[in-house]
Amino acid sequence: MEISDFVAGLPKVELHLHIEGSLEPGMMLELAKRNDIPLIHKDEAALLEAYQFTQLQDFLDLYYEGMSVLLTERDFYDLTWAYLEKVAAQNTRHVEIFFDPQGHTSRGIAFETVLSGIRRALDDGERHLGISNRLIMCFLRHLSEADGFATLEQALPHRDEIYGVGLDSSELGYPPSRFERLFTRCRDEGFALVAHAGEEGPAHYVQEAVDLLRVQRIDHGNRAMEDPALVARIAKAGIPLTVCPLSNVRLQNVDRIENHPIGRMMAAGLKVTINSDDPAYFGGYMNENFQAVMDGPNLSRDGVAIAASNAIEASFATPERKEALHAELQAYLAA
Ligand code: HPA
Ligand code: ZN
Numbered sequence: 001m002e003i004s005d006f007v008a009g010l011p012k013v014e015l016h017l018h019i020e021g022s023l024e025p026g027m028m029l030e031l032a033k034r035n036d037i038p039l040i041h042k043d044e045a046a047l048l049e050a051y052q053f054t055q056l057q058d059f060l061d062l063y064y065e066g067m068s069v070l071l072t073e074r075d076f077y078d079l080t081w082a083y084l085e086k087v088a089a090q091n092t093r094h095v096e097i098f099f100d101p102q103g104h105t106s107r108g109i110a111f112e113t114v115l116s117g118i119r120r121a122l123d124d125g126e127r128h129l130g131i132s133n134r135l136i137m138c139f140l141r142h143l144s145e146a147d148g149f150a151t152l153e154q155a156l157p158h159r160d161e162i163y164g165v166g167l168d169s170s171e172l173g174y175p176p177s178r179f180e181r182l183f184t185r186c187r188d189e190g191f192a193l194v195a196h197a198g199e200e201g202p203a204h205y206v207q208e209a210v211d212l213l214r215v216q217r218i219d220h221g222n223r224a225m226e227d228p229a230l231v232a233r234i235a236k237a238g239i240p241l242t243v244c245p246l247s248n249v250r251l252q253n254v255d256r257i258e259n260h261p262i263g264r265m266m267a268a269g270l271k272v273t274i275n276s277d278d279p280a281y282f283g284g285y286m287n288e289n290f291q292a293v294m295d296g297p298n299l300s301r302d303g304v305a306i307a308a309s310n311a312i313e314a315s316f317a318t319p320e321r322k323e324a325l326h327a328e329l330q331a332y333l334a335a
Helices: 005-009 025-035 044-050 056-069 073-088 111-129 145-161 176-188 203-211 222-226 228-237 245-250 262-267 286-295 301-314 319-334
Strands: 012-018 092-099 132-140 164-168 192-197 217-220 241-243 272-274
Touching: 005 286, 005 301, 012 073, 012 217, 012 241, 012 272, 012 286, 012 301, 025 044, 025 056, 025 073, 073 092, 073 111, 092 111, 092 164, 092 319, 111 132, 111 145, 132 145, 132 192, 145 176, 164 176, 176 192, 176 203, 192 203, 203 217, 203 222, 203 228, 222 228, 222 262, 241 262, 245 286, 262 272, 262 301, 272 286, 272 301, 286 301, 301 319
Parallel strands: 012 092, 092 132, 132 164, 164 192, 192 217, 217 241, 241 272
Antiparallel strands: none
16 A cells, blocks of 8 residues: 555554554564464464455454464563554554553453553553553453453452553444443543444444433444434434444455545534554554545545544643644644
């Protein structure tokens, strides 16, 4: 994919990124060797060959296998730092990244090991790369409510290092309603709230995320488009959507990029943002996702600029940081 100068230089904000999904095949193999972890796929070619998904679960199976190479604080630091260096080169100026603690604590890795490695890299990213950040802890929805509550207990001593909570993993059969009490508790603790909904699951799951979990953003949300009344409500409430174009194609939620609904979502008044989800698995970071919606569904420069501005607005950055990001974007667009 040829990245245009316009996309490459655009100041960007990423709001939907699973840090474990930024584990590139090269680093996976390197960490497997460093930590003496056996992998089913033995080389880069075999891994890339396996990255052909027909649905979310195909991907998740490999995603959980891949993260098994992450053991030490340094591993989590290296993973996060590699992501930050990549997106810094793409002029990404603020990131809000997800991590999946249950994917690690279930393997015997201490919650603190995971958090400390990620946080240390984020702090270095802010200091040395000028990328501001928020960290969002996701609950795995295929696990129980009790498991989610236990994870929340592990997070509470680190309340000031985790800005928000989210909900991810297998969607179908795991509606948001299962986590209403958990999200109410998180809300009481002062966490910002987001949830994956309407990626594979029906529009009704998006409605539950809004009404029962009371989320401030919806991750994906594509299938809300099947319910125009719901779309109108979400648009009126100004609840942003973190759309992930290349992810949608790779998981076959959209048959080809040319048919991606992002233009229709924006036309319906939804506050849409453009994000990468799991870039090591889905074929692209921020620039590639921005370029994909310009090349495929023909989103105009103006459309892309609106999405970039929406992301600043939809972020959990401080008002001062938002103002600085808006100024940077406006200066770029004016030039
Ligand atoms: N969807 C749901 N859960 C996930 C994803 C995704 O795209 N990536 C990592 N966990
Ligand atoms: Zn996601």
